[in-house]
Amino acid sequence: MVRPSFLTALFSLFFCLGLRAQVAAPPEPAAPTTAPLRIGVLGASVSDGFGCRLSENRADGVYQAQFRMANILPLVCGDRPLQIEDLASSRMFMNPKQVGGDAAAAVRKAEPQCVIALDYLFWYCYGSHGKKDQPEQSEAARLAVFEQGLAELAKFEVPVVVGDIPDMSRAVGKMLHASQMPPLESIAAANARLVAWAKEQPNVRVVPLSKMIRQLHDEKVVEVAGKRFAGTAEQPLLQQDDLHATTAGLAAIACVLVDELAQAKPELGVPRGADPAAVIQRAKASLVKKAALPPKGKPADAGK
Numbered sequence: 001m002v003r004p005s006f007l008t009a010l011f012s013l014f015f016c017l018g019l020r021a022q023v024a025a026p027p028e029p030a031a032p033t034t035a036p037l038r039i040g041v042l043g044a045s046v047s048d049g050f051g052c053r054l055s056e057n058r059a060d061g062v063y064q065a066q067f068r069m070a071n072i073l074p075l076v077c078g079d080r081p082l083q084i085e086d087l088a089s090s091r092m093f094m095n096p097k098q099v100g101g102d103a104a105a106a107v108r109k110a111e112p113q114c115v116i117a118l119d120y121l122f123w124y125c126y127g128s129h130g131k132k133d134q135p136e137q138s139e140a141a142r143l144a145v146f147e148q149g150l151a152e153l154a155k156f157e158v159p160v161v162v163g164d165i166p167d168m169s170r171a172v173g174k175m176l177h178a179s180q181m182p183p184l185e186s187i188a189a190a191n192a193r194l195v196a197w198a199k200e201q202p203n204v205r206v207v208p209l210s211k212m213i214r215q216l217h218d219e220k221v222v223e224v225a226g227k228r229f230a231g232t233a234e235q236p237l238l239q240q241d242d243l244h245a246t247t248a249g250l251a252a253i254a255c256v257l258v259d260e261l262a263q264a265k266p267e268l269g270v271p272r273g274a275d276p277a278a279v280i281q282r283a284k285a286s287l288v289k290k291a292a293l294p295p296k297g298k299p300a301d302a303g304k
Helices: 004-024 069-077 096-109 135-154 184-199 209-218 247-264 276-285
Strands: 037-041 053-058 061-066 082-086 114-117 160-163 204-207 221-224 227-230
Touching: 037 069, 037 096, 053 276, 069 082, 069 247, 069 276, 096 135, 114 247, 135 184, 160 247, 184 204, 204 247, 209 221, 209 247, 221 247, 247 276
Parallel strands: 037 082, 037 114, 114 160, 160 204
Antiparallel strands: 053 061, 221 227
């Protein structure tokens, strides 16, 4: 006959072993997050999609759409869900300090996880600053205004991808007035200051927009993750004003920005080395059919 004390001891042993097994069991892996990445977009007319319209003739009609940086970024990021606070504005040239300051404040209020600011600093350098009859004071005033643009970006603690200042002299007489074009020495001084400033801002990555524009003007290409994406006569990367990107050009530039963001903060989950050609195909797939105009003399509501 088994003694009660032995049964008690045996039960205690099994209980302890079971408890240990429960404690030693590895935790279940956490479910992958599907929360959208909050991106703030700041910038001027390129980011605002000025003239950036894509149109395609198909068998059943004309399909078209207007594209801004905020429309292109989801096409670059693919399955990565995004929540975009878009404050890019073509009005930056009118008053960069006011328009740019208000836009930056609005983006900060949205609490983004990162900021894309391709051409945000452009009008903090371009445009008329100071007195025209006193060039030296005007250039000093220009660089002082540029400092205000840097100060706005310095208020962000999240990753910021910003473009440097390009030479857009080819656009003078087309989209730019001669008075809006800074001396090349001032552009160089602004870019040197930007590089020095960025070294003190560990969250800031500077994209060489100046190099991209040179390549677009001279070679009609954009380099994305070491690969050259070329424009064609049928699909140019720059508009005829030599200032604004086409949809294809904006797609290529956005791929560069996202690649830079992926390098700076891999945990954000955005792709590296996205293919601009694939992004353009996604843009074409998103076109909507243009409504047909009613025949002349027959109003759209005729017969109602």
